[in-house]
Amino acid sequence: MVGISSIGVHVPRSRLDRALVGKAWGRKQPPGEKAVAHFDEDALTMAVSAVLRCVDDAQAPTIDGLFFASTSSPYREKQVASFVATACDLPREILTADFCGSVRAGVSALSAAIRAVQSGAAKRVVVAVADCRPAEPDGDLEGVLGDAAVAVLVDAQGRLAAFDGGAAVAEEFTFQWRTDQGGPVQSQDARFSATHAYLRDLPEVIGRVLNERGLGTEQVAALAVGHPDARTAQDLAKAVGVDPKTRLVPSLSGAIGVTGSPDPLLLLASALERAKPGDAIVVGAFGEGAEALLFAAGEAAGPGACRPALQAAIDDKLPLPTYEKYLKYRRILGQDDTPVEFVSNVAEHREMQQDTRLYGTRCSACGLVQYPQARVCLGCHARAGLEPAKLRKRGTIFTYTMDHLAANLDHPMGMAVVDLDGGGRVYVQTTDASPESIRIGAPVELTFRRLHAGGENYNYYWKARPA
Numbered sequence: 001m002v003g004i005s006s007i008g009v010h011v012p013r014s015r016l017d018r019a020l021v022g023k024a025w026g027r028k029q030p031p032g033e034k035a036v037a038h039f040d041e042d043a044l045t046m047a048v049s050a051v052l053r054c055v056d057d058a059q060a061p062t063i064d065g066l067f068f069a070s071t072s073s074p075y076r077e078k079q080v081a082s083f084v085a086t087a088c089d090l091p092r093e094i095l096t097a098d099f100c101g102s103v104r105a106g107v108s109a110l111s112a113a114i115r116a117v118q119s120g121a122a123k124r125v126v127v128a129v130a131d132c133r134p135a136e137p138d139g140d141l142e143g144v145l146g147d148a149a150v151a152v153l154v155d156a157q158g159r160l161a162a163f164d165g166g167a168a169v170a171e172e173f174t175f176q177w178r179t180d181q182g183g184p185v186q187s188q189d190a191r192f193s194a195t196h197a198y199l200r201d202l203p204e205v206i207g208r209v210l211n212e213r214g215l216g217t218e219q220v221a222a223l224a225v226g227h228p229d230a231r232t233a234q235d236l237a238k239a240v241g242v243d244p245k246t247r248l249v250p251s252l253s254g255a256i257g258v259t260g261s262p263d264p265l266l267l268l269a270s271a272l273e274r275a276k277p278g279d280a281i282v283v284g285a286f287g288e289g290a291e292a293l294l295f296a297a298g299e300a301a302g303p304g305a306c307r308p309a310l311q312a313a314i315d316d317k318l319p320l321p322t323y324e325k326y327l328k329y330r331r332i333l334g335q336d337d338t339p340v341e342f343v344s345n346v347a348e349h350r351e352m353q354q355d356t357r358l359y360g361t362r363c364s365a366c367g368l369v370q371y372p373q374a375r376v377c378l379g380c381h382a383r384a385g386l387e388p389a390k391l392r393k394r395g396t397i398f399t400y401t402m403d404h405l406a407a408n409l410d411h412p413m414g415m416a417v418v419d420l421d422g423g424g425r426v427y428v429q430t431t432d433a434s435p436e437s438i439r440i441g442a443p444v445e446l447t448f449r450r451l452h453a454g455g456e457n458y459n460y461y462w463k464a465r466p467a
Helices: 018-025 043-054 080-087 105-119 190-212 230-240 263-274 310-315 323-329 345-350 352-356
Strands: 003-010 014-017 033-036 065-069 095-099 125-131 148-155 161-170 176-179 182-187 220-225 280-286 289-297 359-363 386-390 394-403 413-420 425-429 443-454 457-466
Touching: 003 043, 003 263, 003 289, 003 310, 014 018, 014 323, 018 323, 043 080, 043 125, 043 148, 043 443, 065 080, 065 105, 080 095, 080 352, 095 105, 105 125, 105 148, 105 161, 105 263, 105 280, 105 289, 148 263, 161 190, 190 220, 190 230, 190 280, 190 289, 220 230, 220 263, 263 280, 263 310, 345 352, 352 359, 413 443, 425 443, 425 457
Parallel strands: 065 095, 065 125, 220 280
Antiparallel strands: 003 148, 003 161, 014 033, 125 148, 161 289, 176 182, 280 289, 359 386, 394 413, 394 443, 413 425, 443 457
16 A cells, blocks of 8 residues: 655754853743754755665665655755755656745645555656754744654555545635745744634544544554644644644654654654554645545554664764854854855756766776776776766775865865675765764764855765764
C-alpha cells in the first residue's frame, strides 16, 4: 500500500539556550534550547542533508520525484527542489516542485507525493521539508523558532507507514506571516488565533479523516500535530478527544524549538519510532486552513524508523557560548561573507557533475580515484580510460590547518584534506566542529553548505563535519 518507506532527519548541531536570550533583553523565556542553523546552513542545505539520510546510494537511481517544502527558501525565484535533487545526485528525469507560503506546506507536499504515487505519475517521491525562519531580536518569537529538516520517501511499499486517508480545509486567517519584502516572522494575538483558527480548523479535518475511515478517536494511537506552542497542542488533543498525556506526540519545542513546516513530519517520525505495526497515526498541520493525514504503522515501524534516530539527532549538539554568536550566525552582527566574483552559469554548468553532484574520475588501468576530475591519471599517467566516479561522502582527515586570518563568521576556519572511503581526496572547509574535534585521522562526513555569496547569488559546495 502507498505510504512512507524511509525518513531522514537533520537537526543543526548548534543550540541556543533560551536563558541567553532572556539575559540579553531582560525578558522571560520558556525553558530549554532551540536549534540554530550554522552560519553556512539554510533551508536548501538542510534539505540536502535530510535527503541524503533518507535515500541511500542504491535507492537514488530509482527516485523519480522530489518535492521541496519551506517557508524560508533562500530563493524567491529559483526552484530549490531541482537544486536539492542535483546535490543528492538524483536522476535528471524526475518530477520536481516547490511548496511554500505556509507552515503546512510540508504536509501538503507529502499529500501531493502520495497522490502522485497513487495515480501512477511517479513510483518513488522524496519530500524534503526544511525551515530556518528569521525572528526579530527582542521579539516574542526569537526564543521560540527553531531550525530543522526532514525528508520522507513515499512509494508503493509503505514499509514504515501506509496511507489511509486525508482531509483539508482552506480559509484565510492572519496569524503568522512574512511579506514579499522579507524580514522576520510577524505574529498576531496567539490565544485569539489558537481559539478562532487553530482549534477550529484542525479538529475539523481530523474529525473528517477519522469519520471517513470509520475510526473513533479512541483508536488513534498517536496524534502528531504541528503547533505554535506545546500548550496549544494539548488543547487540540483535548478538543478532538485524544489523551494529551498518552497519545499526543510530545512537543519538540523545548529541545529544538518550533520548527515550522518540518514540525508535523518530525513528530510523525517520533511517533513511528515508538509505534507498533497497525497503530493509527494522525499527522496534522495548520496554516490558512488545515490538513490531516491518517497512517497505519507498517512492519518497519519502531526503533530504527529514522536515520538517524530523532533523539540522537537532537542530542548531537554544540552549545552556542553567547547570544552574540547567535546574532552572527543570523548575520545580524559581524562581517558577512567576503565579497567574491560572480560565478557564471557557464562555469557552474561545466563543473556541475564535479562540484555539485561530487564526482571524481577513476582510472580503468590502475583504479586510482582522484578529485578534481582529470584527463590524466596521477598514478600511472594514463591518458585514456578515465571515467566519472561518484565519491562517497565519508572519510578521514589526512591533514588540516586552522586559518585565523580568513574573513569568516566563525573563527578559526578549519581547512582539511580528507581521504574519502572508496578513494579520492578532497580539500574542503570544516564546519559544525569545535577546534579540538579537527585532528588527523578523525572521521568526517561531507555536508552540502553555503560557501559564499557573489553577484546577488549564493554559491554552495561541500564541507567536512565530524561524523
